[in-house]
Amino acid sequence: MNNRFPTLLGLLVLPLALFSSCKKDSDTLDSTGSVNFTVRNVAGAQDLALNTTAATTAAGEKFTVSTFEYYLSNIKFTKADGTTYAAPDTYFLVNQEKPASLSFTVPGVPAGDYTGVSFLVGVDAQKTGLTDPVTFTGDLNQANNMYWTWNSGHIFLKLEGTITSTTPSKPLTCHIGGYTDPNNAIVTAAPAFNGAKLTVQAGHTPQLALKADVTKVFDGPNPVALSTFTGAHMPSAQSVQLARNYAAGMFSVEKITTE
Amino acid sequence: MAARRRTWWVGQRISWLLLATLGIAGSAAVAHLRRPAAALAVPANFPALVYEVAKNQPNEATFELGRQLFYDPRLSSDGTISCGSCHQQSRAFTDGQALALGVAGRRSARNTPALQNLGWHRSFMADGGVRGLELQALAPLTSPQEMNEPLADALAKLNADPEYRRRFAAIYGPGKIDTPQFLKALAQFTSALISADSRYDKYVRHEPGGTLTAPEQRGLALFQQKCSGCHATDLFTDESFRNNGLDRTFPVDSGRAHISQLPADAGRFRVPSLRNVARTAPYMHDGRFATLPEVLAHYAHGVRPSRTLDPLLRQPDGRLGLPMSAQEQQALLAFLNTLTDNSLLTNPRFAPPSVAARHQPTLAGVGR
Numbered sequence: 001m002n003n004r005f006p007t008l009l010g011l012l013v014l015p016l017a018l019f020s021s022c023k024k025d026s027d028t029l030d031s032t033g034s035v036n037f038t039v040r041n042v043a044g045a046q047d048l049a050l051n052t053t054a055a056t057t058a059a060g061e062k063f064t065v066s067t068f069e070y071y072l073s074n075i076k077f078t079k080a081d082g083t084t085y086a087a088p089d090t091y092f093l094v095n096q097e098k099p100a101s102l103s104f105t106v107p108g109v110p111a112g113d114y115t116g117v118s119f120l121v122g123v124d125a126q127k128t129g130l131t132d133p134v135t136f137t138g139d140l141n142q143a144n145n146m147y148w149t150w151n152s153g154h155i156f157l158k159l160e161g162t163i164t165s166t167t168p169s170k171p172l173t174c175h176i177g178g179y180t181d182p183n184n185a186i187v188t189a190a191p192a193f194n195g196a197k198l199t200v201q202a203g204h205t206p207q208l209a210l211k212a213d214v215t216k217v218f219d220g221p222n223p224v225a226l227s228t229f230t231g232a233h234m235p236s237a238q239s240v241q242l243a244r245n246y247a248a249g250m251f252s253v254e255k256i257t258t259e
Numbered sequence: 260m261a262a263r264r265r266t267w268w269v270g271q272r273i274s275w276l277l278l279a280t281l282g283i284a285g286s287a288a289v290a291h292l293r294r295p296a297a298a299l300a301v302p303a304n305f306p307a308l309v310y311e312v313a314k315n316q317p318n319e320a321t322f323e324l325g326r327q328l329f330y331d332p333r334l335s336s337d338g339t340i341s342c343g344s345c346h347q348q349s350r351a352f353t354d355g356q357a358l359a360l361g362v363a364g365r366r367s368a369r370n371t372p373a374l375q376n377l378g379w380h381r382s383f384m385a386d387g388g389v390r391g392l393e394l395q396a397l398a399p400l401t402s403p404q405e406m407n408e409p410l411a412d413a414l415a416k417l418n419a420d421p422e423y424r425r426r427f428a429a430i431y432g433p434g435k436i437d438t439p440q441f442l443k444a445l446a447q448f449t450s451a452l453i454s455a456d457s458r459y460d461k462y463v464r465h466e467p468g469g470t471l472t473a474p475e476q477r478g479l480a481l482f483q484q485k486c487s488g489c490h491a492t493d494l495f496t497d498e499s500f501r502n503n504g505l506d507r508t509f510p511v512d513s514g515r516a517h518i519s520q521l522p523a524d525a526g527r528f529r530v531p532s533l534r535n536v537a538r539t540a541p542y543m544h545d546g547r548f549a550t551l552p553e554v555l556a557h558y559a560h561g562v563r564p565s566r567t568l569d570p571l572l573r574q575p576d577g578r579l580g581l582p583m584s585a586q587e588q589q590a591l592l593a594f595l596n597t598l599t600d601n602s603l604l605t606n607p608r609f610a611p612p613s614v615a616a617r618h619q620p621t622l623a624g625v626g627r
Contacts, residue, residue, distance in 0.1 A: 131391025132314050133439040141438050142397060143411040149397035151518055152390040183520055236520060 033200040034107045035077070036207045040254065041068055041096050043214050050096055054164065058219040061226040062165040063172050068096040068214055069146060070157040071123050071139070075106055077198070078116035085110055091123060093139035093146060094212075105205065114198040117208065117253075118190035121246060122156030125179035125186060129153065151234065153179055156186070157246065159217055163226045172226070174217060176243055178235025185239045187247030199258045209255040220245030302455035304463050304493040310378035310392055310450055315443045317451065323612065324426050325448030328441070330611040334413050335406035337362050342399065342406075342445075345371045348609050351535035352452065357546030361405040368404070368512060370546035372531060373539045375454040375603055381498045385528045385544040388518040392450055393442040414441060452609060454534045455493075457600035463493065471597060478594025485558075485581045486591075488571045489530045495598070500527035501569045504562030504579065505543060512544065526567050535603065537596050551595060555588040 041048040043055035043065070054062050075090040087106045095101045122128075123140065131152065136142060146155045159174040178185045191210060198206055218224040222241035232239045301308050315321075328334065332341040345359045346352035352374035354360065359367035369385055383389040389398055399405040400413060417423045417436045427436045427444070459479075461469030471479065482490075491497040500515040506526060509516070515524035528544050542548040548557065562572050562580035572580055583591070603609065 129390070131394055132311075133393045133442045134314075136438065143409075143414055143438050145409060145411065147397070149389070149394070149401050150384070151388040152394050234517075 031111050031202065032108050033111055033202050034105050034205045035109050035198065035200060036103065036105045036205050037072075037075075037092075038103045038207060038209045039072075039094050040102070040209070040211050041094075041214060042211055048096060048214055051161075055215050057215050057223075057226060059223065059225065060165070061163070061218075063161050063163045063226060065096070065159065065161040065172075065214060067158055067160040070094055070121055070212075071146070071154065072119045072121060073123050073127075074120045076118045077109060077114040077200075078118070079112055080115045085114075090119075091127070091139050093144055109200045111201045112199075114200065115193055116190060117193070117198070118188055120186055121189050121243070121250075122177070122186045123154045123179075125184070128179055148175075148177060148234075153177055153235075156243070157217075159214065163229070166227055171231075172229075173231040173233060174242060175233050176239045178239055180235070183235035183237060183240055185235065185243040187243045189247050189251045191251040191253045193253055193256065196253070196256045198256050204258065206256065206258040208253065209257070211252050211254045212250050213252075214250070216248070216250040217242055217246050220248045302453070302460070302493075304460060305376075305455065306379065306492055306494065308378050309381055312378070312450075315393070315446055315450070317447060318430075320426070321430050321444050321447045322451055324430065325444040325446065325451075326609075326612050327423075327426075328445050329448050333416055334400065334408055335362050336408045336412075340406050342396075343611060345399070345405070346374050348606075349538070349604055351375060351454070351538045351603060353539045355540065357541045359405065361399075361402070362407045365404045365407075367402070369544050370541065373535055374449060374452050375534055376494055376532065377452065378450045379494050379498075382529065385531075386515050386518045387500060387529055393439075393446045396442055396445045396449075410438065414438065417441065448609075452603065454600040454603040456602040457534065457598045459594075459597040460493070460600070462597070472593070474590050474593045475597050476594075478590035478592070479597075481583070481587055481591050482594055485583070486533075489569070490533050491530075495533040496530040498530065500524060500529055501571075502526040502565065502567045503528075503558075504564070504568050504572050505547070505557070507563045507565050509565075514544070523567060526565055533595060534598050535600055537599050538604065551592055552588065555583065555591055559583040559588060 043053045046053050048055070048065060048068065050068070051064060051066050054064060056062050071091060071093055073091045074086065076084050076086045078084045087109060090106055092104045093101060127135070127140070129152075130136070133142070136147075140154065142149070146158060147153070148155060155175045155177045157174065157176040159172065161172045163170050163172045176185050198208060200206060218226065218229075221244055224242065224245070232242060328342075329346075330341050330343040332338050332344065334341065340362050345354045345356075345361075347354055350373075352371075354371045357370060359369065359371045361367060372385070377383075377392050377395075380392070381387075383392065383395045384398070389395045397410060400408055401410060414436060417427070423436065427440055428434070430444070431440045458469065458471070461467070462471050463469070489497060489499070489501055489503070502514075502525075509526040513525045515527040515529075516522065518524075536542075537551065540549060540551070542551070542554050548554045558572075558581045560580060560582075562568070564579055568579070574580075574582065
């Protein structure tokens with residue numbers, strides 16, 4: 001997922017940039033840069049450690065997490081004047097079990113100061129609805145086990161673990177997906193920059209550090225009581241509720257670093 | 260009739276032309292492998308093909324690789340079940356079980372359907388949940404009740420096998436065997452399973468051997484009158500989802516509603532083809548009927564009412580089902596038997612590859 005190309009490009013255009021620093025960024029060569037995303041999965045105030053961390057919902061119910069995976073896709077950057085740049089073909093699978101997946105780079109972002117970012121938590125309907133397997137490469141490959149084989153389409157978010165606040169404790173399974181009405185679970189998250197700026201320029205790779213709070217799957221506009229929760233395994237009204245929860249509150253921007 | 264023959268011929272010419280063009284475009288190194296399998300030519304009495312052949316050009320080497328995969332039990336978690344365990348050629352690729360039998364004696368929730376003319380399907384499975392032929396293989400492969408093998412593990416097994424690596428590389432070039440190559444190779448085999456040469460087909464195409472007896476012809480007329488509203492065209496299905504009155508409620512299997520989540524779809528299942536139907540017992544999505552006479556008795560006087568029962572099974576006088584006398588059922592039965600197609604059931608191309616076949620001349624040339 002790490003894209004070395006922009007770094008090389010940066011090295012190449014650096015001399016150019018030095019000589020033409022007084023010009024506007026109209027030069028096509030040095031007019032784009034990369035943005036590196038990092039994701040830190042947490043449970044409230046604690047870092048999320050699989051099978052260990054006791055996550056607590058707003059209602060005080062507790063669960064542990066054995067699997068936490070989700071797609072971030074269709075990444076879009078917004079400038080102060082409201083103009084946007086939609087990065088093409090951006091599909092990233094974040095998997096708490098795979099540290100390398102907690103960081104990814106979006107290349108080719110036009111230089112400029114951005115004041116916001118948004119992305120789908122999931123995969124757009126057009127993409128996931130395709131049937132030719134050659135279209136699912138890299139993170140979208142069905143071998144990643146984030147795909148419903150009996151109801152063609154990607155699983156957007158997978159949260160598995162154990163609900164520990166019930167006696168006895170019980171398994172927790174949330175497989176959220178579905179891309180057609182009435183159970184379309186494709187949601188957009190737009191964590192606020194809170195006045196910060198993301199400055200993209202050639203030869204630099206600013207970092208956007210995101211935090212994702214797993215408890216927000218259950219807390220949000222549609223609070224879910226774990227004591228009575230029976231899981232989500234298919235496109236359903238319940239899945240849409242959970243998706244609206246994590247769209248609303250799971251992601252926040254921790255830090256923006258422009259090297 | 261003459262017009263029909265011409266369409267058939269033109270259709271063949273077009274497919275061959277297309278194949279030839281793509282063959283030339285293909286890499287020269289593997290050009291000798293790109294011999295068309297000629298399996299996807301559209302029979303004259305069939306509607307247009309749905310499957311996008313251009314995205315998976317038939318060629319002999321890939322077809323043979325697909326056949327090898329189809330019959331390889333190593334693809335299951337415990338090495339006991341292949342696609343061919345449930346999809347047996349002599350039964351039109353069904354298994355004779357009410358509910359399919361997978362690894363460790365586990366039972367699927369549904370009856371194994373025939374595999375034939377899959378290139379004409381708009382969706383797969385009794386509920387239409389699977390949207391493409393390539394994608395379809397993922398379901399039995401990964402289902403705990405069937406082959407119970409995560410895709411990544413299946414790919415790892417293939418990549419660990421020098422023979423598979425060699426065969427995949429000869430077709431797709433060097434590199435790891437990945438999802439697309441695996442699924443496309445399998446689909447070359449499954450899409451080639453075409454049934455279009457039953458006695459009935461020869462009858463409608465006026466070909467030699469195409470004679471129907473008087474009772475069979477009566478059965479055909481009855482079929483057109485009572486059954487073809489759903490079992491339509493010479494594929495014997497309109498590919499729609501319908502409730503044919505098996506139950507009043509659907510607590511175990513809601514069919515199409517399982518996918519659509521719409522109450523209006525409860526109890527609707529994909530209308531299956533009736534080709535080779537004499538060989539595909541037991542019948543319906545859950546294999547509840549052991550014989551064809553039981554199926555006919557169901558339509559004649561066993562149809563149960565429900566909100567989603569298909570209107571074609573409600574008579575103007577309020578009676579349910581398709582009233583039929585015993586003689587009419589006999590005639591229908593005679594007709595259904597004319598749909599048996601030995602070109603599918605006994606064609607050695609579709610049988611498990613023998614050891615000898617694995618060392619066919621097509622593959623001998625691969626190393627060059």
